[in-house]
Amino acid sequence: MTISNLLCLCIGRAATHMFLRLGVSAALAASVSGAWAESIRDLPGDPKAGAIKADDERCRECHGDFGEVEGHNESLKIPRLAGQHPAYLLKQLRDFASGARKHEFMNRVAADLDPQDAADIIAFYVQQGGQGRRVSNTVSNPDIERLYRDGDAARGISSCASCHGMDGKTSIAQASIPAELIPVIGGQDRYYLEEQLLNWKSGARSNSPNAVMNTALKGLTTEELQTLAKYLEAL
Numbered sequence: 001m002t003i004s005n006l007l008c009l010c011i012g013r014a015a016t017h018m019f020l021r022l023g024v025s026a027a028l029a030a031s032v033s034g035a036w037a038e039s040i041r042d043l044p045g046d047p048k049a050g051a052i053k054a055d056d057e058r059c060r061e062c063h064g065d066f067g068e069v070e071g072h073n074e075s076l077k078i079p080r081l082a083g084q085h086p087a088y089l090l091k092q093l094r095d096f097a098s099g100a101r102k103h104e105f106m107n108r109v110a111a112d113l114d115p116q117d118a119a120d121i122i123a124f125y126v127q128q129g130g131q132g133r134r135v136s137n138t139v140s141n142p143d144i145e146r147l148y149r150d151g152d153a154a155r156g157i158s159s160c161a162s163c164h165g166m167d168g169k170t171s172i173a174q175a176s177i178p179a180e181l182i183p184v185i186g187g188q189d190r191y192y193l194e195e196q197l198l199n200w201k202s203g204a205r206s207n208s209p210n211a212v213m214n215t216a217l218k219g220l221t222t223e224e225l226q227t228l229a230k231y232l233e234a235l
């Protein structure tokens with residue numbers, strides 16, 4: 001089986017073509033345009049235009065027609081965008097474009113994306129519900145619940161709920177971080193969550209304001225992070 005066929009099995013033909021096309025194209029400019037940098041907080045998006053711009057081969061192939069991945073995508077670990085804060089998502093695209101957040105494929109997508117197009121696509125995706133992923137499992141784990149709610153002072157671990165809210169969906173503004181830059185994590189895909197938590201812990205992802213996320217869970221074990229990911233998906 002060729003690499004191309006393997007990729008098709010995982011992510012579908014259109015995205016495979018995109019992967020391969022991007023894979024062989026010359027390195028894209030990594031510089032960030034002024035428009036990203038200046039208007040990240042209040043770049044208004046038009047959801048109608050975004051619905052068209054998120055066309056099949058561009059975003060929908062992976063992020064779905066409505067910002068939800070059908071079922072789980074264990075191999076690609078694709079986040080759901082529906083119901084997320086637009087300012088947070090725009091910041092992520094800016095960070096992918098500048099390389100502050102690293103992901104080989106999304107770095108190339110974002111570097112190629114006009115900021116206004118990004119705002120339109122995001123406006124389209126975020127308005128698609130946000131009721132949370134319908135998972136059949138609920139996770140009842142008092143230790144993890146307590147950790148999420150209270151943190152663990154003995155190990156210097158902050159309460160997740162103090163920023164992300166008890167339900168993982170009600171972001172709470174901090175002195176230096178507006179609520180709109182604190183993402184919804186309740187109902188997010190568990191494979192995506194696990195990957196991000198492990199990346200924050202290892203430092204592979206380091207784009208949070210004042211490194212809050214790297215600090216927040218530095219002392220947690222891999223097993224605790226895996227259980228947290230399942231717990232958060234079920235919120």
Ligand code: HEC
Nearest residue numbers: 015058059061062076077078079089092093103106109121
């Ligand atoms: C080939 C599949 C694929 C395509 C096509 C794709 N994405 Fe992504 N996207 C991903 C994956 C995988 C991630 C997670 C990256 C990581 O692990 O850091 C992601 C992450 C994101 C995030 C960050 C979400 C968060 O919660 O932090 C945003 C925003 C995003 N993509 C927007 C887009 C937009 C807009 C497009 C179209 C212009 C697009 N993506 C096209 C696979 C894709």
Ligand code: HEC
Nearest residue numbers: 158159160163181182183185196207208209212213216217
């Ligand atoms: C001081 C506030 C704060 C605390 C405490 C905190 N977070 Fe976060 N978290 C953030 C911010 C801000 C971001 C977005 C960072 C960025 O800009 O990329 C984030 C991002 C995340 C993400 C990535 C979401 C995505 O879509 O990619 C996950 C998962 C997460 N936090 C889980 C947790 C868990 C679990 C805990 C507790 C161990 C925790 N957070 C504690 C503020 C906080």
